[in-house]
Amino acid sequence: MSEFLELLPPAQALNLFLDQCEFSPQSETVPLEDAVGRVTAESVISSFALPSFARSTVDGFAVRAVDTHGASETLPAYLKLIGEVPMGGTPDFELGRGECAIIHTGGMVPEGADAVVMVEYTQEARPGEVEILRAVSLGSSVLQPGEDVQAGDEVIGRGVQLRPAEIGGLAALGHAGVNVAVRPKVAIISSGDEVVPPGGPLSAGQVYDVNSYSLHSLIEQAGGEAVRYGILPDDAQAFKSAAERAKKECDLVIFTAGSSVSVRDLTATTIDELGQPGVIVHGVSVRPGKPTILALADGVPVIGLPGNPVSALVIARIFVAATIQKMVGLHTSRPKPAITAKLMLNLSSQAGREDWIGVKLTHSAEGYTAEPVFGKSNLIFTLANADGLMKIPAAANGIAAGEMVEVELI
C-alpha cells in the first residue's frame, strides 16, 4: 500500500475524507457547570421573554413620564408616594396619575408606571410626597420585557461551542442543564519495537513514547475522549487485532507508528484491510506530514499519522481536530485564535506544497514579530519552544521577511 502519486493539499484531502464520513452524533444532557467547551446537540429556543417583566435599571421612583414633564430643580413636580415595589415580587398596587412608588434596581415596574426617575434626581418633600427634579421620557431607566430575547427566539444554535456567555444565557432562561454532543472516543494506537512508555526504565536504543501523550492532550482539547491502546510491536497480527478492537470500541481510530518504510507499509495495509472503503487519502502535499493516511473502515474513520512527534502534532491539528469537530457537529465558524505578526526572516518553500513552521512571537509597540523556530520534525522541543504555527500556502514558494503572517496559537 504505497503513497498515492498525486498528493492533494491538506484542505482538499480533508474535504475528500470528511465528505465520505457520515456521523450521527449521540447527545447527552450535562449540568450547566460542566458544559463550558461542549457543543450543543440541538438549538435552544427561549420559552419566555427576557426580561420577563419590565425592570428598573436604577434605584429611584417609578412614575408616569407625563407627570414629570417640565420638572426641574427650580420647578419640581410633586408626586404622591403610594408604596414600594418588593424585590422578587409583584407590586400590589397600580400607579395612578400624579403618583409614584419606591423601586430598586431590578424591581418590577408597577402597572400604570412607564418610567423610573433616579433617586439622585428626587427629594423627599414631606411624608408621602416626593419632589421630582428632572423630567424623564417614556421608558426611561426601564428594561422592557423581551429587550434581550423574545419567547420563541432561537437563542443558541445547534453545533455551538458553549462559552461562559452562553452558559450565562442558558441560566437566564432557567436551564440547569444543556443537551450536548457526546465526546467521541478516539483510539490512539502507538507502535514501535524501540518505543517504551514513559515512567519506566530506558535501555540503550530505546525511546519513550511521545505521540500517545501529546495526541491524548490534543484530542481532549479538541473535544474528544482519548483512549490509549498501548504500544504495539511492529507485527502485522498485533496491528490487525488492536485495530479491530479499537474500531469496535471507539468512534475514531488514530495510528501513530514509526517512520520506517516497513512500519508505514504495515500501518497502511492494516488500515486498508480494516473495512470498507479503506484508504481514501495516502500522502498529503504538506510538510511536515506527507505520509498521512485518511481512511474509512465500515463507517469508522481511521487516520494514520506520521511517526515524528512534530509532524504527528501538526497533522493531528489539521485532520484529527477537524474530524472530531465534525463528529460533534460543530457548526459555527468562530475565528481560530490567531495572531497577525511581522515575519522576521525570509522563508522559502517548495511551490505546490503547504508548509507549517513553528514560530516564536515577540510583542512590541508596533505589534507582534514572528521568528521561525527551526528544527527537524523529530525534535519535540522545537515545537514546545514555539508560540504558534504559520502556514506557507501551497501556491507560494516562500514568504519574504517583513510580510505580515497569521500565526495560529498552539
Next chain:
Amino acid sequence: MSEFLELLPPAQALNLFLDQCEFSPQSETVPLEDAVGRVTAESVISSFALPSFARSTVDGFAVRAVDTHGASETLPAYLKLIGEVPMGGTPDFELGRGECAIIHTGGMVPEGADAVVMVEYTQEARPGEVEILRAVSLGSSVLQPGEDVQAGDEVIGRGVQLRPAEIGGLAALGHAGVNVAVRPKVAIISSGDEVVPPGGPLSAGQVYDVNSYSLHSLIEQAGGEAVRYGILPDDAQAFKSAAERAKKECDLVIFTAGSSVSVRDLTATTIDELGQPGVIVHGVSVRPGKPTILALADGVPVIGLPGNPVSALVIARIFVAATIQKMVGLHTSRPKPAITAKLMLNLSSQAGREDWIGVKLTHSAEGYTAEPVFGKSNLIFTLANADGLMKIPAAANGIAAGEMVEVELI
C-alpha cells in the same frame, strides 16, 4: 463604604491589588494525560540528552561517510554488508572501513559509522555487498545525541501552561507525571431577594441566577476550581456568615450581588469588614464594571463584581482570571488569543475611562471586520452574540471606523 472618588484604570487597579497579595501556590503531581492546561510548579530539567543516542532519520545503510566519497550512479562505491541494526537495541558490531549495515528509521547508528545512506540511493550488488550510488557527508541522515536537548537543560520553566507539545516533551524525557500548581478554590457568592436558581420555577418579579453559572465557567477556564455558595438574601448577617465560611474554605472569594445601591453598599461593607487590610480598590475607571471592589482579607483576596451579567463577565476576565493566574504562578506571557480586525463603525467613548465592547467578527479576503454588538450590560445575550471584546483605551475618546483594532476572543 462608598466608591472612591479617584477611580484607577483597570491595569493600575489590578497592579495595586496584586502587589498586596502574596500567594504561595501548593503543588501536586498529576499524570501526564491530565496535565494539559495545567501550570508547572517547578522547572523541568532534562536528566539525559535527547536523543540519547545517534539515530538514523531514514531507512538505509549506516556507513562511514568517507567510504562514499566520489560515489555516483555510474561509479558506485561497494561496501561490505556486515549486519542489521536491531530496533530498540544496541548493534553487536562495530563498523570498519569499507563496511555498511542495514539500519531503519530511528535505529541506533553503530560504532564506527558516521552517516546513513537512504535506501533509495543504494542497490544490492551480490549477497553481502551493497552498491552506494551517492556520496553522503559526515552526519548525513543522523540525529546527533543532544540535538533536541542536552542533559541538564531547563526544558520547561516554572509557571508554564502545558500544551500538547510540552506534554510530548515530558513524555520524551520519560516523565509519566508532572508537578503542577494546585487549582485554587474560588468561592462564588451570589445574592438577591429576586434571584432564584435555574431549574426551578420562576414567580413574577423573580429572575434566574446568571452570574453564578457564567462565572463558574470562566473560573474553570482560567484554571480555578469554582465552588458556588448559593444565593443569599439581601441581609447583612447572611452576607457576613457566607463570606467568613468562603474565606476559610477557599483561596479567592468572589461576590456577585445585585446592582441596587443598598446591596452594593452591603457587599462593600461585608468585604471591608472581613479582614485586614480590607478594601484596596473600590470603583474602577472602566465601562462596564465601574463598581468593582478589590480587597484582601487576612491574606485571602476578595473581589466584588458588578451585578449585571455582562459587566460581571467583562470584569471577571480582567480581574478574576488575572488573580487566578497569579495564584498558580503563571509566568510566561504567551500571546492572548486575539484577532486584528477593521472596525466598521465609529465608536465614541469618554476620555479617561477604558471601554470594553462586544464585537462580531466577519472574515473576508481582506481579513476580519469587527461590528460592535450593542446592548445594555444587563442583556446577557448581547455578549453571547459577540465573538470577542475590544478595548477603547482610557486615553482615547473613541475609535474611528476603518481603524484596525485588537479583538480578544471570549
